[in-house]
Amino acid sequence: MTIQRKLRFAALVLCFTGLFVGGLSYAHATFIASWNEKLLRRLASETLLRTELAIDSAIMKMSDVIPNRGISCETVDRTAMTKAVYGSSIMKNMRLETKSGGACWSYDEKNQALEQAIATATPNRATNPNYSLFSLRFPGWKGLGVRWQYGPDATVTEVLATSGLLFEILPVELRDSALMHLTLQDGTSFASYSPARKWYTDGVELINFEEKSTRYPVNFSLRVDAAALAHWNKALSPQTIAIAVAFGLGFGILAARGMTRNTSILDELDAALSSGQIQPYFQPIFDLQDRRLLGFEMLARWIKPDGAMIPPLAFIPLAESNGRIDRLTTELLKQAGTQLGGLLQTQSHLKLTFNVTPDQYLAEGFVDNLVAQATKFNLPPRSLVVEVTERQAIADKDKAAIVTEKLIDAGMRVAIDDAGTGHNGLSAIHALGANYLKIDKFFVDGITLDRKSSELVEMLASLAEKFGMTVVAEGVETEEQIAALLQMGIREGQGYVYSKPVPATAILAMAAKGEKSPGRPTLLLSA
Numbered sequence: 001m002t003i004q005r006k007l008r009f010a011a012l013v014l015c016f017t018g019l020f021v022g023g024l025s026y027a028h029a030t031f032i033a034s035w036n037e038k039l040l041r042r043l044a045s046e047t048l049l050r051t052e053l054a055i056d057s058a059i060m061k062m063s064d065v066i067p068n069r070g071i072s073c074e075t076v077d078r079t080a081m082t083k084a085v086y087g088s089s090i091m092k093n094m095r096l097e098t099k100s101g102g103a104c105w106s107y108d109e110k111n112q113a114l115e116q117a118i119a120t121a122t123p124n125r126a127t128n129p130n131y132s133l134f135s136l137r138f139p140g141w142k143g144l145g146v147r148w149q150y151g152p153d154a155t156v157t158e159v160l161a162t163s164g165l166l167f168e169i170l171p172v173e174l175r176d177s178a179l180m181h182l183t184l185q186d187g188t189s190f191a192s193y194s195p196a197r198k199w200y201t202d203g204v205e206l207i208n209f210e211e212k213s214t215r216y217p218v219n220f221s222l223r224v225d226a227a228a229l230a231h232w233n234k235a236l237s238p239q240t241i242a243i244a245v246a247f248g249l250g251f252g253i254l255a256a257r258g259m260t261r262n263t264s265i266l267d268e269l270d271a272a273l274s275s276g277q278i279q280p281y282f283q284p285i286f287d288l289q290d291r292r293l294l295g296f297e298m299l300a301r302w303i304k305p306d307g308a309m310i311p312p313l314a315f316i317p318l319a320e321s322n323g324r325i326d327r328l329t330t331e332l333l334k335q336a337g338t339q340l341g342g343l344l345q346t347q348s349h350l351k352l353t354f355n356v357t358p359d360q361y362l363a364e365g366f367v368d369n370l371v372a373q374a375t376k377f378n379l380p381p382r383s384l385v386v387e388v389t390e391r392q393a394i395a396d397k398d399k400a401a402i403v404t405e406k407l408i409d410a411g412m413r414v415a416i417d418d419a420g421t422g423h424n425g426l427s428a429i430h431a432l433g434a435n436y437l438k439i440d441k442f443f444v445d446g447i448t449l450d451r452k453s454s455e456l457v458e459m460l461a462s463l464a465e466k467f468g469m470t471v472v473a474e475g476v477e478t479e480e481q482i483a484a485l486l487q488m489g490i491r492e493g494q495g496y497v498y499s500k501p502v503p504a505t506a507i508l509a510m511a512a513k514g515e516k517s518p519g520r521p522t523l524l525l526s527a
Contacts, residue, residue, distance in 0.1 A: 017249050024247075032234050040209050040222060040229075043169060048211040048220045051165055051182060051191075054090050055216055058146045058158045059131065061088065066096065066148075066156055073104035081106035090164060092143065095157040113138040118157060121145060124184045124217035133217060135188040144190040162191035177228035179206075185217035266322055269315055273324070273331055278302050278315075280332045280339070281501040284510065285351070285472060285494045288482050293510055294492060295351030295385070298336055299501050300328065320357055329356065330373060337377030339504035343511055344383040350511070353385040353415060353436075358394045361386070367406040374412075381411035385436060389417050397431035404433045415472070419460055429463060437464040441475020441495070448480045458488045465489065 061084040065077065073096060081094050085106045095118070097103040114136070121134035130150075136143045136159065143163075148156040166180050175195060182191040205226040212219050272278050282296035302310035319325045336352060344350055360366060374381050386407060394400050404414045415436035416429060429437065439460055446453030457473075464471045473485050476495030485493060499506075 013249070013253055017245075020247070021245060029234065032232075033230070036229060036232055039171075040224065044209045044211040044220055044222050047166070047169055047180075047182075047222075048213055048218065051162075051218055051220070052213055052215060054160065054162075054165065055133070055144075055146060055218075057088065058091060058160060059148065061091065062094070062146075062148050062156045062158060065094065066150060066154075071096070071154070072098050072100065073102055076104070078104070078106065090160050090162070091158055092161045093159040095159070096154065097157070098154045100153065114159065118145060118159075122186050122188070123147065124186055126216045127214070133184055135184055135190040137188075142190060142192070165191050166193040171232070173232050174224060174228060177225035179221075179223045181221045183219050183221070185219070265315075265318060266324075269318060269324060272302055272304075273327055276331075276335075277304060278328060278331060279503075280336050281503060282336075282340070282352075282507050283494050283501040284499045284507065285353070285492055286498045288473075288476075288486055288491055288493050291498065293350065295353065295383075296340075296507055297387070297494060297501075298332055298352060298354040300332055301501075320359075325357060325360060326363075329354070329360070333373055333379065334377050336504070337379045340507060341378030343508060344380055345378070347511060348380070348382065350383060351385050351413070352379065352383050353387050355387045355389045355417060357389055358392045358400070361388050361403055362394070362396060362399055367403060367410060370407075370412075371410050385413045385415050387415040387417040387436075387438065388432065388434070394432070401431055401433050408435070418474075429467060429469075435469060436472055437469045438472045438474055439490075444473050444475050444481060444485075444495075445477075447484045448478070454484065457485075457490075461488050461490050 065080050065084050076096055081096075085091050085094055093114075094106040095103060117136045117138050118134075121136065123132035123134050125132050130148060132147045132149075134145045134147065136145050141161075144160045146158045146160060150156050162182065165182060170178055170180070170193075177195065178193075180193040181189050183189045206223040207226050207229055209222040209224070210219065279301050280298045281301045282298055284293055285295040285297060286292060287294055300312050300316060302312075302315055304310070316325075316328075319328045332354065336354075340352065344352060356366075370384075370386070371381065373379075374384060388394070388400075407414055413435040414432065415438055416432060416434045417438045418440040419429065419437050437460065439457055443453050443457050443460075447457050448454075461471050470492060471490045473481075473490050473493040474495065476482060476485070476493040476497050478497060482493070482497065499510075
């Protein structure tokens with residue numbers, strides 16, 4: 001490599017490294033900003049819910065203490081009123097007032113300022129017209145009044161101390177840079193928070209988060225200093241920065257090599273297809289209950305002469321986008337027929353599954369070409385399962401359903417691969433008329449850890465059963481996952497708990513062994 005080319009290569013490395021790190025930094029900042037906003041909106045929602053529950057509790061205690069309409073200050077159980085007050089951290093007093101019997105408190109407290117605040121308060125009606133709220137403010141104290149119009153002649157009022165509603169709900173990093181208010185519909189405040197230090201000036205940009213109750217005339221507002229929010233959760237450790245730079249440098253070197261090498265990757269792909277470097281590997285599909293071999297999925301592996309293996313994601317999308325995918329599929333089926341055609345001919349219960357894109361599936365002559373190839377390559381149609389991948393959307397679902405019928409008439413079967421993770425979703429399950437539904441590893445990973453994943457897998461399995469489809473779980477890695485899948489009625493799976501993708505020789509050895517395995521078959525895992 002000449003000095004000029006070395007300098008150009010180094011310049012490209014620095015350029016791509018800078019782009020990678022800059023892009024990563026921007027993505028990180030954007031994600032953190034979005035995440036922070038989500039956290040604060042959730043905080044606002046939870047604070048409002050906390051306030052609603054406090055009001056609910058006050059109303060329930062009033063109904064417990066005042067059991068009937070004929071009650072008055074002479075007949076009310078004052079002890080019960082006092083216990084209700086002391087049994088609540090937020091309730092400070094309860095007041096019963098009737099037209100005939102005057103007013104009485106849960107315990108005698110001659111507080112003229114409180115009496116005056118209640119008498120002059122502006123009521124804010126709740127959704128239930130029998131209840132109203134009003135703010136209470138007098139020197140040294142702020143709170144909330146809850147009034148219950150108990151029939152035409154009586155009202156019950158509770159005095160709530162609301163300062164605790166906003167106590168330590170903000171993250172520590174934002175407590176010196178935020179303002180919070182709980183207000184009523186008339187704009188009066190009954191609880192507020194402001195930092196001890198005087199940071200707020202007219203020049204500070206504030207970001208507002210607000211929530212309004214649908215049940216009570218209560219609003220919550222949170223205002224945060226934009227500068228403080230921008231720095232919250234944004235700091236990266238030196239180790240993270242070093243890792244990012246290292247990855248950026250690696251990306252820069254790889255990108256620079258791609259820009260400077262003489263031979264294009266497409267030329268290499270064509271050469272690999274011609275020389276047999278792209279070979280089929282097979283991942284067993286097994287019975288989850290008794291671990292019998294049921295079949296195997298054909299996967300592409302690019303193995304260079306020096307033994308280096310190029311991952312499928314590095315060349316499959318390239319083949320799809322540059323008109324090589326049909327040739328690649330044909331080459332893999334040809335090799336599979338040579339290696340495993342005899343096994344499939346003699347063991348009719350085994351199936352060979354392989355992927356095609358929606359574009360391949362809808363192409364003119366797809367079924368006729370596939371039938372011809374199956375005959376030519378010694379692959380019995382009854383053993384073939386065509387998996388429609390989700391890397392593209394199915395453009396014409398009606399035509400896809402017709403293709404499915406033709407394949408089934410030819411003795412083959414059809415599977416929907418990676419259901420729910422790609423472009424087609426549940427609509428493809430309804431329209432395609434497939435025989436199998438393959439649940440992606442993404443969902444299987446979470447079935448023993450995440451309730452949502454478990455419920456989603458169970459829903460997909462139930463839906464598949466209603467459509468007469470067999471469910472296959474992909475990416476099964478633990479015995480716990482197997483137990484959970486069996487409980488959901490799923491009987492077939494593939495994954496590292498049984499075997500990684502292996503060459504045809506390992507499949508032949510496994511089929512020849514022909515016995516049930518209670519655990520991982522070491523023969524396959526060591527292949």
